[in-house]
Amino acid sequence: MPAHAYRYALPKFLYTQHNVRRYGFHGTSHAYVSERGSELAGSYKHGGWLTAHLGNGSSTCAIWNGQSVDTSMGLTPLEGVVMGTRSGDVDPSIHSFLASNLGWDIYKIDKMLNSESGLLGLSDLSNDMRTLIEASEQGNEDATLAIEVFCYRLAKSLAALSCGLPRIDGLFFTGGIGENSAYIREKTIAYLPHFGFNLSKEQNDGLKRGTEGRIDAGTGPQIWVIPTDExxxxxxxxxxxxxxxxxxxxxxxxxxxxxx
Ligand SMILES: Nc1ncnc2c1ncn2[C@@H]1O[C@H](COP(=O)(O)OP(=O)(O)O)[C@@H](O)[C@H]1O
Ligand SMILES: CC(=O)OP(=O)(O)O
Ligand SMILES: [Mg+2]
The missing domain is CATH 1.20.5 (Single alpha-helices involved in coiled-coils or other helix-helix interfaces)
Structure with a gap:
Protein backbone atom coordinates (compact mmCIF):
# COMPACT_ATOMS: atom_id res chain seq x y z
CA MET A 1 0.00 0.00 0.00
CA PRO A 2 1.28 3.50 -0.70
CA ALA A 3 1.83 5.83 2.27
CA HIS A 4 -1.05 8.10 1.19
CA ALA A 5 -3.37 5.09 1.68
CA TYR A 6 -1.94 3.73 4.93
CA ARG A 7 -1.13 6.93 6.87
CA TYR A 8 -3.74 8.44 9.19
CA ALA A 9 -3.93 12.23 9.35
CA LEU A 10 -2.57 12.16 12.92
CA PRO A 11 0.58 13.65 14.51
CA LYS A 12 3.63 12.18 12.74
CA PHE A 13 5.28 10.74 15.89
CA LEU A 14 2.37 8.33 16.34
CA TYR A 15 3.49 6.69 13.10
CA THR A 16 7.27 7.05 13.42
CA GLN A 17 7.52 6.11 17.11
CA HIS A 18 4.43 3.96 17.70
CA ASN A 19 3.65 2.42 14.28
CA VAL A 20 0.11 3.81 14.23
CA ARG A 21 -1.00 3.31 10.61
CA ARG A 22 -3.53 1.39 8.56
CA TYR A 23 -2.49 -2.26 8.15
CA GLY A 24 -5.58 -4.05 6.81
CA PHE A 25 -6.70 -7.65 7.45
CA HIS A 26 -8.04 -10.62 5.44
CA GLY A 27 -4.90 -10.28 3.27
CA THR A 28 -4.70 -14.00 2.52
CA SER A 29 -8.28 -13.93 1.24
CA HIS A 30 -7.93 -10.77 -0.87
CA ALA A 31 -4.67 -12.12 -2.34
CA TYR A 32 -6.09 -15.55 -3.18
CA VAL A 33 -9.37 -14.24 -4.59
CA SER A 34 -7.82 -11.49 -6.72
CA GLU A 35 -5.18 -13.85 -8.14
CA ARG A 36 -7.65 -16.63 -8.86
CA GLY A 37 -10.26 -14.23 -10.21
CA SER A 38 -7.87 -12.34 -12.49
CA GLU A 39 -6.57 -15.71 -13.73
CA LEU A 40 -10.13 -16.80 -14.63
CA ALA A 41 -10.68 -13.42 -16.30
CA GLY A 42 -7.63 -14.06 -18.49
CA SER A 43 -5.49 -11.27 -16.98
CA TYR A 44 -3.58 -12.96 -14.13
CA LYS A 45 -2.35 -10.31 -11.67
CA HIS A 46 -3.05 -7.59 -14.21
CA GLY A 47 -5.40 -4.63 -14.14
CA GLY A 48 -7.55 -3.03 -11.46
CA TRP A 49 -9.76 -5.16 -9.24
CA LEU A 50 -11.92 -4.64 -6.18
CA THR A 51 -12.54 -7.46 -3.69
CA ALA A 52 -15.34 -7.70 -1.11
CA HIS A 53 -14.65 -10.30 1.60
CA LEU A 54 -17.98 -10.61 3.42
CA GLY A 55 -17.98 -12.99 6.38
CA ASN A 56 -18.46 -12.35 10.09
CA GLY A 57 -15.67 -9.84 9.65
CA SER A 58 -15.87 -8.00 6.33
CA SER A 59 -13.41 -5.88 4.37
CA THR A 60 -12.78 -4.52 0.91
CA CYS A 61 -9.54 -4.18 -1.04
CA ALA A 62 -8.30 -2.48 -4.21
CA ILE A 63 -5.65 -4.36 -6.19
CA TRP A 64 -3.60 -2.99 -9.09
CA ASN A 65 -1.42 -5.44 -11.08
CA GLY A 66 -1.49 -7.97 -8.24
CA GLN A 67 -0.57 -5.50 -5.46
CA SER A 68 -2.93 -4.19 -2.79
CA VAL A 69 -3.18 -0.40 -3.10
CA ASP A 70 -5.83 0.24 -0.44
CA THR A 71 -8.09 -1.64 1.94
CA SER A 72 -10.95 -0.85 4.31
CA MET A 73 -9.68 -2.24 7.64
CA GLY A 74 -7.09 -0.20 9.50
CA LEU A 75 -4.88 -0.37 12.58
CA THR A 76 -7.47 -2.87 13.86
CA PRO A 77 -10.26 -4.81 12.12
CA LEU A 78 -12.84 -2.31 13.43
CA GLU A 79 -12.39 0.22 10.62
CA GLY A 80 -14.33 0.09 7.38
CA VAL A 81 -17.58 -1.59 6.37
CA VAL A 82 -20.45 -2.82 8.57
CA MET A 83 -19.77 -6.36 9.92
CA GLY A 84 -21.57 -9.02 11.99
CA THR A 85 -20.88 -7.35 15.34
CA ARG A 86 -18.42 -4.55 14.42
CA SER A 87 -19.65 -1.04 13.63
CA GLY A 88 -17.06 -0.29 10.93
CA ASP A 89 -16.44 3.46 10.49
CA VAL A 90 -18.05 5.77 13.03
CA ASP A 91 -17.31 9.32 14.07
CA PRO A 92 -14.28 8.83 16.40
CA SER A 93 -15.69 11.50 18.71
CA ILE A 94 -18.35 8.95 19.69
CA HIS A 95 -15.87 8.00 22.45
CA SER A 96 -15.95 11.42 24.12
CA PHE A 97 -19.71 11.70 23.47
CA LEU A 98 -20.45 8.40 25.27
CA ALA A 99 -17.93 9.15 28.03
CA SER A 100 -19.45 12.58 28.69
CA ASN A 101 -23.11 11.65 28.31
CA LEU A 102 -23.30 8.06 29.59
CA GLY A 103 -20.15 7.88 31.73
CA TRP A 104 -18.82 4.89 29.75
CA ASP A 105 -15.12 4.04 30.02
CA ILE A 106 -12.90 3.26 27.02
CA TYR A 107 -13.18 -0.54 27.45
CA LYS A 108 -16.99 -0.48 27.48
CA ILE A 109 -17.03 1.68 24.34
CA ASP A 110 -14.52 -0.57 22.57
CA LYS A 111 -16.53 -3.70 23.46
CA MET A 112 -19.73 -2.07 22.22
CA LEU A 113 -18.11 -1.09 18.88
CA ASN A 114 -16.51 -4.52 18.33
CA SER A 115 -19.01 -7.00 19.81
CA GLU A 116 -22.43 -5.37 20.07
CA SER A 117 -22.67 -3.27 16.90
CA GLY A 118 -22.81 -3.96 13.15
CA LEU A 119 -25.67 -6.16 11.91
CA LEU A 120 -26.36 -7.28 15.49
CA GLY A 121 -26.56 -3.75 16.84
CA LEU A 122 -28.69 -2.37 14.01
CA SER A 123 -31.15 -5.27 13.95
CA ASP A 124 -31.19 -5.95 17.70
CA LEU A 125 -31.72 -9.53 16.52
CA SER A 126 -28.68 -11.31 15.04
CA ASN A 127 -25.20 -10.96 13.57
CA ASP A 128 -26.03 -13.71 11.06
CA MET A 129 -27.00 -12.53 7.59
CA ARG A 130 -29.17 -15.61 6.86
CA THR A 131 -31.27 -14.92 9.97
CA LEU A 132 -31.65 -11.26 8.99
CA ILE A 133 -32.71 -12.03 5.41
CA GLU A 134 -35.35 -14.46 6.73
CA ALA A 135 -36.55 -11.95 9.33
CA SER A 136 -36.68 -9.18 6.72
CA GLU A 137 -38.79 -11.39 4.43
CA GLN A 138 -41.19 -11.81 7.34
CA GLY A 139 -41.48 -8.04 7.74
CA ASN A 140 -38.93 -7.27 10.47
CA GLU A 141 -38.08 -3.59 9.79
CA ASP A 142 -34.88 -3.53 11.89
CA ALA A 143 -33.53 -6.51 9.94
CA THR A 144 -34.43 -4.79 6.66
CA LEU A 145 -32.61 -1.62 7.74
CA ALA A 146 -29.54 -3.58 8.91
CA ILE A 147 -29.29 -5.23 5.45
CA GLU A 148 -29.73 -1.89 3.70
CA VAL A 149 -27.02 -0.19 5.79
CA PHE A 150 -24.69 -3.18 5.19
CA CYS A 151 -25.10 -2.98 1.39
CA TYR A 152 -24.99 0.82 1.17
CA ARG A 153 -21.84 1.07 3.30
CA LEU A 154 -20.22 -1.76 1.35
CA ALA A 155 -20.93 0.01 -1.96
CA LYS A 156 -19.63 3.27 -0.48
CA SER A 157 -16.39 1.56 0.57
CA LEU A 158 -15.90 0.03 -2.89
CA ALA A 159 -16.51 3.41 -4.51
CA ALA A 160 -13.97 5.03 -2.17
CA LEU A 161 -11.34 2.34 -2.83
CA SER A 162 -11.79 2.77 -6.58
CA CYS A 163 -9.82 6.05 -6.16
CA GLY A 164 -6.72 3.87 -5.72
CA LEU A 165 -7.12 2.27 -9.17
CA PRO A 166 -6.26 3.78 -12.59
CA ARG A 167 -9.20 1.75 -13.97
CA ILE A 168 -11.68 -0.86 -12.75
CA ASP A 169 -11.59 -4.20 -14.56
CA GLY A 170 -13.92 -5.86 -12.12
CA LEU A 171 -15.17 -6.85 -8.70
CA PHE A 172 -14.85 -10.14 -6.80
CA PHE A 173 -17.29 -11.23 -4.07
CA THR A 174 -16.15 -13.76 -1.46
CA GLY A 175 -16.70 -14.91 2.17
CA GLY A 176 -19.85 -16.59 3.53
CA ILE A 177 -22.14 -13.71 2.50
CA GLY A 178 -20.33 -12.79 -0.74
CA GLU A 179 -20.24 -16.40 -1.95
CA ASN A 180 -23.76 -17.39 -0.97
CA SER A 181 -26.09 -14.42 -1.11
CA ALA A 182 -27.25 -13.35 -4.58
CA TYR A 183 -29.59 -10.93 -2.77
CA ILE A 184 -26.76 -9.02 -1.03
CA ARG A 185 -24.67 -8.96 -4.22
CA GLU A 186 -27.59 -7.52 -6.20
CA LYS A 187 -28.42 -4.90 -3.57
CA THR A 188 -24.76 -3.81 -3.33
CA ILE A 189 -24.33 -3.45 -7.10
CA ALA A 190 -27.57 -1.42 -7.21
CA TYR A 191 -25.86 1.19 -5.01
CA LEU A 192 -23.02 1.58 -7.58
CA PRO A 193 -24.89 2.90 -10.64
CA HIS A 194 -22.04 5.17 -11.84
CA PHE A 195 -19.51 2.38 -12.41
CA GLY A 196 -21.26 0.74 -15.36
CA PHE A 197 -21.65 -2.63 -13.60
CA ASN A 198 -24.24 -4.73 -15.41
CA LEU A 199 -25.24 -7.66 -13.19
CA SER A 200 -26.85 -10.66 -14.90
CA LYS A 201 -29.80 -11.55 -12.66
CA GLU A 202 -29.90 -15.02 -14.17
CA GLN A 203 -26.19 -15.75 -13.60
CA ASN A 204 -26.26 -14.18 -10.14
CA ASP A 205 -29.34 -16.09 -8.94
CA GLY A 206 -28.22 -19.32 -10.65
CA LEU A 207 -24.74 -19.54 -9.14
CA LYS A 208 -24.49 -22.70 -7.02
CA ARG A 209 -23.16 -22.58 -3.45
CA GLY A 210 -19.39 -22.95 -3.27
CA THR A 211 -18.78 -22.50 -7.00
CA GLU A 212 -16.81 -19.82 -8.78
CA GLY A 213 -18.46 -17.99 -11.63
CA ARG A 214 -18.92 -14.78 -13.56
CA ILE A 215 -22.18 -12.95 -12.87
CA ASP A 216 -22.14 -9.86 -15.11
CA ALA A 217 -24.00 -9.60 -18.39
CA GLY A 218 -20.88 -9.02 -20.51
CA THR A 219 -20.75 -5.22 -20.55
CA GLY A 220 -19.03 -2.92 -18.04
CA PRO A 221 -16.55 -4.09 -15.40
CA GLN A 222 -16.64 -7.85 -14.73
CA ILE A 223 -18.30 -9.25 -11.60
CA TRP A 224 -17.25 -12.63 -10.21
CA VAL A 225 -17.96 -14.83 -7.22
CA ILE A 226 -14.74 -16.53 -6.08
CA PRO A 227 -14.95 -18.85 -3.02
CA THR A 228 -12.02 -17.92 -0.83
CA ASP A 229 -9.28 -20.32 0.24
CA GLU A 230 -7.53 -18.67 3.17
N1 LIG B 1 -26.94 -18.44 1.89
C1 LIG B 1 -26.55 -17.41 2.61
N2 LIG B 1 -27.18 -16.21 2.50
C2 LIG B 1 -26.80 -15.16 3.24
N3 LIG B 1 -25.78 -15.18 4.12
C3 LIG B 1 -25.11 -16.34 4.26
C4 LIG B 1 -25.45 -17.51 3.53
N4 LIG B 1 -24.59 -18.51 3.90
C5 LIG B 1 -23.75 -17.98 4.84
N5 LIG B 1 -24.06 -16.68 5.06
C6 LIG B 1 -23.48 -15.74 6.02
O1 LIG B 1 -22.08 -15.75 6.00
C7 LIG B 1 -21.62 -15.23 7.27
C8 LIG B 1 -20.46 -16.09 7.75
O2 LIG B 1 -19.45 -16.01 6.80
P1 LIG B 1 -18.07 -16.82 6.98
O3 LIG B 1 -17.18 -16.38 5.87
O4 LIG B 1 -18.38 -18.26 7.11
O5 LIG B 1 -17.60 -16.25 8.38
P2 LIG B 1 -16.17 -16.16 9.08
O6 LIG B 1 -15.72 -14.75 8.87
O7 LIG B 1 -16.45 -16.48 10.51
O8 LIG B 1 -15.27 -17.17 8.39
C9 LIG B 1 -22.81 -15.24 8.21
O9 LIG B 1 -23.34 -13.92 8.34
C10 LIG B 1 -23.80 -16.11 7.45
O10 LIG B 1 -25.14 -15.81 7.75
C1 LIG C 1 -10.07 -9.92 10.77
C2 LIG C 1 -11.39 -10.62 10.81
O1 LIG C 1 -12.43 -10.02 10.89
O2 LIG C 1 -11.35 -11.95 10.73
P1 LIG C 1 -12.64 -12.91 10.59
O3 LIG C 1 -13.27 -12.60 9.28
O4 LIG C 1 -12.05 -14.30 10.63
O5 LIG C 1 -13.56 -12.59 11.73
MG1 LIG D 1 -13.65 -16.80 7.41
Whole structure:
Protein backbone atom coordinates (compact mmCIF):
# COMPACT_ATOMS: atom_id res chain seq x y z
CA MET A 1 0.00 0.00 0.00
CA PRO A 2 1.28 3.50 -0.70
CA ALA A 3 1.83 5.83 2.27
CA HIS A 4 -1.05 8.10 1.19
CA ALA A 5 -3.37 5.09 1.68
CA TYR A 6 -1.94 3.73 4.93
CA ARG A 7 -1.13 6.93 6.87
CA TYR A 8 -3.74 8.44 9.19
CA ALA A 9 -3.93 12.23 9.35
CA LEU A 10 -2.57 12.16 12.92
CA PRO A 11 0.58 13.65 14.51
CA LYS A 12 3.63 12.18 12.74
CA PHE A 13 5.28 10.74 15.89
CA LEU A 14 2.37 8.33 16.34
CA TYR A 15 3.49 6.69 13.10
CA THR A 16 7.27 7.05 13.42
CA GLN A 17 7.52 6.11 17.11
CA HIS A 18 4.43 3.96 17.70
CA ASN A 19 3.65 2.42 14.28
CA VAL A 20 0.11 3.81 14.23
CA ARG A 21 -1.00 3.31 10.61
CA ARG A 22 -3.53 1.39 8.56
CA TYR A 23 -2.49 -2.26 8.15
CA GLY A 24 -5.58 -4.05 6.81
CA PHE A 25 -6.70 -7.65 7.45
CA HIS A 26 -8.04 -10.62 5.44
CA GLY A 27 -4.90 -10.28 3.27
CA THR A 28 -4.70 -14.00 2.52
CA SER A 29 -8.28 -13.93 1.24
CA HIS A 30 -7.93 -10.77 -0.87
CA ALA A 31 -4.67 -12.12 -2.34
CA TYR A 32 -6.09 -15.55 -3.18
CA VAL A 33 -9.37 -14.24 -4.59
CA SER A 34 -7.82 -11.49 -6.72
CA GLU A 35 -5.18 -13.85 -8.14
CA ARG A 36 -7.65 -16.63 -8.86
CA GLY A 37 -10.26 -14.23 -10.21
CA SER A 38 -7.87 -12.34 -12.49
CA GLU A 39 -6.57 -15.71 -13.73
CA LEU A 40 -10.13 -16.80 -14.63
CA ALA A 41 -10.68 -13.42 -16.30
CA GLY A 42 -7.63 -14.06 -18.49
CA SER A 43 -5.49 -11.27 -16.98
CA TYR A 44 -3.58 -12.96 -14.13
CA LYS A 45 -2.35 -10.31 -11.67
CA HIS A 46 -3.05 -7.59 -14.21
CA GLY A 47 -5.40 -4.63 -14.14
CA GLY A 48 -7.55 -3.03 -11.46
CA TRP A 49 -9.76 -5.16 -9.24
CA LEU A 50 -11.92 -4.64 -6.18
CA THR A 51 -12.54 -7.46 -3.69
CA ALA A 52 -15.34 -7.70 -1.11
CA HIS A 53 -14.65 -10.30 1.60
CA LEU A 54 -17.98 -10.61 3.42
CA GLY A 55 -17.98 -12.99 6.38
CA ASN A 56 -18.46 -12.35 10.09
CA GLY A 57 -15.67 -9.84 9.65
CA SER A 58 -15.87 -8.00 6.33
CA SER A 59 -13.41 -5.88 4.37
CA THR A 60 -12.78 -4.52 0.91
CA CYS A 61 -9.54 -4.18 -1.04
CA ALA A 62 -8.30 -2.48 -4.21
CA ILE A 63 -5.65 -4.36 -6.19
CA TRP A 64 -3.60 -2.99 -9.09
CA ASN A 65 -1.42 -5.44 -11.08
CA GLY A 66 -1.49 -7.97 -8.24
CA GLN A 67 -0.57 -5.50 -5.46
CA SER A 68 -2.93 -4.19 -2.79
CA VAL A 69 -3.18 -0.40 -3.10
CA ASP A 70 -5.83 0.24 -0.44
CA THR A 71 -8.09 -1.64 1.94
CA SER A 72 -10.95 -0.85 4.31
CA MET A 73 -9.68 -2.24 7.64
CA GLY A 74 -7.09 -0.20 9.50
CA LEU A 75 -4.88 -0.37 12.58
CA THR A 76 -7.47 -2.87 13.86
CA PRO A 77 -10.26 -4.81 12.12
CA LEU A 78 -12.84 -2.31 13.43
CA GLU A 79 -12.39 0.22 10.62
CA GLY A 80 -14.33 0.09 7.38
CA VAL A 81 -17.58 -1.59 6.37
CA VAL A 82 -20.45 -2.82 8.57
CA MET A 83 -19.77 -6.36 9.92
CA GLY A 84 -21.57 -9.02 11.99
CA THR A 85 -20.88 -7.35 15.34
CA ARG A 86 -18.42 -4.55 14.42
CA SER A 87 -19.65 -1.04 13.63
CA GLY A 88 -17.06 -0.29 10.93
CA ASP A 89 -16.44 3.46 10.49
CA VAL A 90 -18.05 5.77 13.03
CA ASP A 91 -17.31 9.32 14.07
CA PRO A 92 -14.28 8.83 16.40
CA SER A 93 -15.69 11.50 18.71
CA ILE A 94 -18.35 8.95 19.69
CA HIS A 95 -15.87 8.00 22.45
CA SER A 96 -15.95 11.42 24.12
CA PHE A 97 -19.71 11.70 23.47
CA LEU A 98 -20.45 8.40 25.27
CA ALA A 99 -17.93 9.15 28.03
CA SER A 100 -19.45 12.58 28.69
CA ASN A 101 -23.11 11.65 28.31
CA LEU A 102 -23.30 8.06 29.59
CA GLY A 103 -20.15 7.88 31.73
CA TRP A 104 -18.82 4.89 29.75
CA ASP A 105 -15.12 4.04 30.02
CA ILE A 106 -12.90 3.26 27.02
CA TYR A 107 -13.18 -0.54 27.45
CA LYS A 108 -16.99 -0.48 27.48
CA ILE A 109 -17.03 1.68 24.34
CA ASP A 110 -14.52 -0.57 22.57
CA LYS A 111 -16.53 -3.70 23.46
CA MET A 112 -19.73 -2.07 22.22
CA LEU A 113 -18.11 -1.09 18.88
CA ASN A 114 -16.51 -4.52 18.33
CA SER A 115 -19.01 -7.00 19.81
CA GLU A 116 -22.43 -5.37 20.07
CA SER A 117 -22.67 -3.27 16.90
CA GLY A 118 -22.81 -3.96 13.15
CA LEU A 119 -25.67 -6.16 11.91
CA LEU A 120 -26.36 -7.28 15.49
CA GLY A 121 -26.56 -3.75 16.84
CA LEU A 122 -28.69 -2.37 14.01
CA SER A 123 -31.15 -5.27 13.95
CA ASP A 124 -31.19 -5.95 17.70
CA LEU A 125 -31.72 -9.53 16.52
CA SER A 126 -28.68 -11.31 15.04
CA ASN A 127 -25.20 -10.96 13.57
CA ASP A 128 -26.03 -13.71 11.06
CA MET A 129 -27.00 -12.53 7.59
CA ARG A 130 -29.17 -15.61 6.86
CA THR A 131 -31.27 -14.92 9.97
CA LEU A 132 -31.65 -11.26 8.99
CA ILE A 133 -32.71 -12.03 5.41
CA GLU A 134 -35.35 -14.46 6.73
CA ALA A 135 -36.55 -11.95 9.33
CA SER A 136 -36.68 -9.18 6.72
CA GLU A 137 -38.79 -11.39 4.43
CA GLN A 138 -41.19 -11.81 7.34
CA GLY A 139 -41.48 -8.04 7.74
CA ASN A 140 -38.93 -7.27 10.47
CA GLU A 141 -38.08 -3.59 9.79
CA ASP A 142 -34.88 -3.53 11.89
CA ALA A 143 -33.53 -6.51 9.94
CA THR A 144 -34.43 -4.79 6.66
CA LEU A 145 -32.61 -1.62 7.74
CA ALA A 146 -29.54 -3.58 8.91
CA ILE A 147 -29.29 -5.23 5.45
CA GLU A 148 -29.73 -1.89 3.70
CA VAL A 149 -27.02 -0.19 5.79
CA PHE A 150 -24.69 -3.18 5.19
CA CYS A 151 -25.10 -2.98 1.39
CA TYR A 152 -24.99 0.82 1.17
CA ARG A 153 -21.84 1.07 3.30
CA LEU A 154 -20.22 -1.76 1.35
CA ALA A 155 -20.93 0.01 -1.96
CA LYS A 156 -19.63 3.27 -0.48
CA SER A 157 -16.39 1.56 0.57
CA LEU A 158 -15.90 0.03 -2.89
CA ALA A 159 -16.51 3.41 -4.51
CA ALA A 160 -13.97 5.03 -2.17
CA LEU A 161 -11.34 2.34 -2.83
CA SER A 162 -11.79 2.77 -6.58
CA CYS A 163 -9.82 6.05 -6.16
CA GLY A 164 -6.72 3.87 -5.72
CA LEU A 165 -7.12 2.27 -9.17
CA PRO A 166 -6.26 3.78 -12.59
CA ARG A 167 -9.20 1.75 -13.97
CA ILE A 168 -11.68 -0.86 -12.75
CA ASP A 169 -11.59 -4.20 -14.56
CA GLY A 170 -13.92 -5.86 -12.12
CA LEU A 171 -15.17 -6.85 -8.70
CA PHE A 172 -14.85 -10.14 -6.80
CA PHE A 173 -17.29 -11.23 -4.07
CA THR A 174 -16.15 -13.76 -1.46
CA GLY A 175 -16.70 -14.91 2.17
CA GLY A 176 -19.85 -16.59 3.53
CA ILE A 177 -22.14 -13.71 2.50
CA GLY A 178 -20.33 -12.79 -0.74
CA GLU A 179 -20.24 -16.40 -1.95
CA ASN A 180 -23.76 -17.39 -0.97
CA SER A 181 -26.09 -14.42 -1.11
CA ALA A 182 -27.25 -13.35 -4.58
CA TYR A 183 -29.59 -10.93 -2.77
CA ILE A 184 -26.76 -9.02 -1.03
CA ARG A 185 -24.67 -8.96 -4.22
CA GLU A 186 -27.59 -7.52 -6.20
CA LYS A 187 -28.42 -4.90 -3.57
CA THR A 188 -24.76 -3.81 -3.33
CA ILE A 189 -24.33 -3.45 -7.10
CA ALA A 190 -27.57 -1.42 -7.21
CA TYR A 191 -25.86 1.19 -5.01
CA LEU A 192 -23.02 1.58 -7.58
CA PRO A 193 -24.89 2.90 -10.64
CA HIS A 194 -22.04 5.17 -11.84
CA PHE A 195 -19.51 2.38 -12.41
CA GLY A 196 -21.26 0.74 -15.36
CA PHE A 197 -21.65 -2.63 -13.60
CA ASN A 198 -24.24 -4.73 -15.41
CA LEU A 199 -25.24 -7.66 -13.19
CA SER A 200 -26.85 -10.66 -14.90
CA LYS A 201 -29.80 -11.55 -12.66
CA GLU A 202 -29.90 -15.02 -14.17
CA GLN A 203 -26.19 -15.75 -13.60
CA ASN A 204 -26.26 -14.18 -10.14
CA ASP A 205 -29.34 -16.09 -8.94
CA GLY A 206 -28.22 -19.32 -10.65
CA LEU A 207 -24.74 -19.54 -9.14
CA LYS A 208 -24.49 -22.70 -7.02
CA ARG A 209 -23.16 -22.58 -3.45
CA GLY A 210 -19.39 -22.95 -3.27
CA THR A 211 -18.78 -22.50 -7.00
CA GLU A 212 -16.81 -19.82 -8.78
CA GLY A 213 -18.46 -17.99 -11.63
CA ARG A 214 -18.92 -14.78 -13.56
CA ILE A 215 -22.18 -12.95 -12.87
CA ASP A 216 -22.14 -9.86 -15.11
CA ALA A 217 -24.00 -9.60 -18.39
CA GLY A 218 -20.88 -9.02 -20.51
CA THR A 219 -20.75 -5.22 -20.55
CA GLY A 220 -19.03 -2.92 -18.04
CA PRO A 221 -16.55 -4.09 -15.40
CA GLN A 222 -16.64 -7.85 -14.73
CA ILE A 223 -18.30 -9.25 -11.60
CA TRP A 224 -17.25 -12.63 -10.21
CA VAL A 225 -17.96 -14.83 -7.22
CA ILE A 226 -14.74 -16.53 -6.08
CA PRO A 227 -14.95 -18.85 -3.02
CA THR A 228 -12.02 -17.92 -0.83
CA ASP A 229 -9.28 -20.32 0.24
CA GLU A 230 -7.53 -18.67 3.17
CA UNK A 231 -6.17 -22.00 4.47
CA UNK A 232 -4.71 -22.94 1.05
CA UNK A 233 -3.10 -19.52 0.72
CA UNK A 234 -1.60 -19.70 4.23
CA UNK A 235 -0.20 -23.19 3.42
CA UNK A 236 1.26 -21.90 0.13
CA UNK A 237 2.91 -18.90 1.81
CA UNK A 238 4.25 -21.12 4.63
CA UNK A 239 5.87 -23.44 2.07
CA UNK A 240 7.38 -20.38 0.38
CA UNK A 241 8.91 -19.14 3.67
CA UNK A 242 10.22 -22.62 4.62
CA UNK A 243 11.76 -23.13 1.17
CA UNK A 244 13.44 -19.73 1.40
CA UNK A 245 14.87 -20.58 4.85
CA UNK A 246 16.13 -23.96 3.60
CA UNK A 247 17.82 -22.28 0.62
CA UNK A 248 19.46 -19.68 2.88
CA UNK A 249 20.71 -22.40 5.26
CA UNK A 250 22.10 -24.41 2.32
CA UNK A 251 24.15 -21.36 1.23
CA UNK A 252 25.82 -21.01 4.66
CA UNK A 253 29.11 -22.85 5.37
CA UNK A 254 28.61 -25.88 7.69
CA UNK A 255 30.68 -24.25 10.46
CA UNK A 256 28.15 -21.34 10.62
CA UNK A 257 25.19 -23.72 10.95
CA UNK A 258 26.88 -25.73 13.70
CA UNK A 259 27.45 -22.62 15.82
CA UNK A 260 24.12 -20.88 14.96
N1 LIG B 1 -26.94 -18.44 1.89
C1 LIG B 1 -26.55 -17.41 2.61
N2 LIG B 1 -27.18 -16.21 2.50
C2 LIG B 1 -26.80 -15.16 3.24
N3 LIG B 1 -25.78 -15.18 4.12
C3 LIG B 1 -25.11 -16.34 4.26
C4 LIG B 1 -25.45 -17.51 3.53
N4 LIG B 1 -24.59 -18.51 3.90
C5 LIG B 1 -23.75 -17.98 4.84
N5 LIG B 1 -24.06 -16.68 5.06
C6 LIG B 1 -23.48 -15.74 6.02
O1 LIG B 1 -22.08 -15.75 6.00
C7 LIG B 1 -21.62 -15.23 7.27
C8 LIG B 1 -20.46 -16.09 7.75
O2 LIG B 1 -19.45 -16.01 6.80
P1 LIG B 1 -18.07 -16.82 6.98
O3 LIG B 1 -17.18 -16.38 5.87
O4 LIG B 1 -18.38 -18.26 7.11
O5 LIG B 1 -17.60 -16.25 8.38
P2 LIG B 1 -16.17 -16.16 9.08
O6 LIG B 1 -15.72 -14.75 8.87
O7 LIG B 1 -16.45 -16.48 10.51
O8 LIG B 1 -15.27 -17.17 8.39
C9 LIG B 1 -22.81 -15.24 8.21
O9 LIG B 1 -23.34 -13.92 8.34
C10 LIG B 1 -23.80 -16.11 7.45
O10 LIG B 1 -25.14 -15.81 7.75
C1 LIG C 1 -10.07 -9.92 10.77
C2 LIG C 1 -11.39 -10.62 10.81
O1 LIG C 1 -12.43 -10.02 10.89
O2 LIG C 1 -11.35 -11.95 10.73
P1 LIG C 1 -12.64 -12.91 10.59
O3 LIG C 1 -13.27 -12.60 9.28
O4 LIG C 1 -12.05 -14.30 10.63
O5 LIG C 1 -13.56 -12.59 11.73
MG1 LIG D 1 -13.65 -16.80 7.41
Missing amino acids: EGRIAKETVHVVEHEVQQAAKKPESDIATA
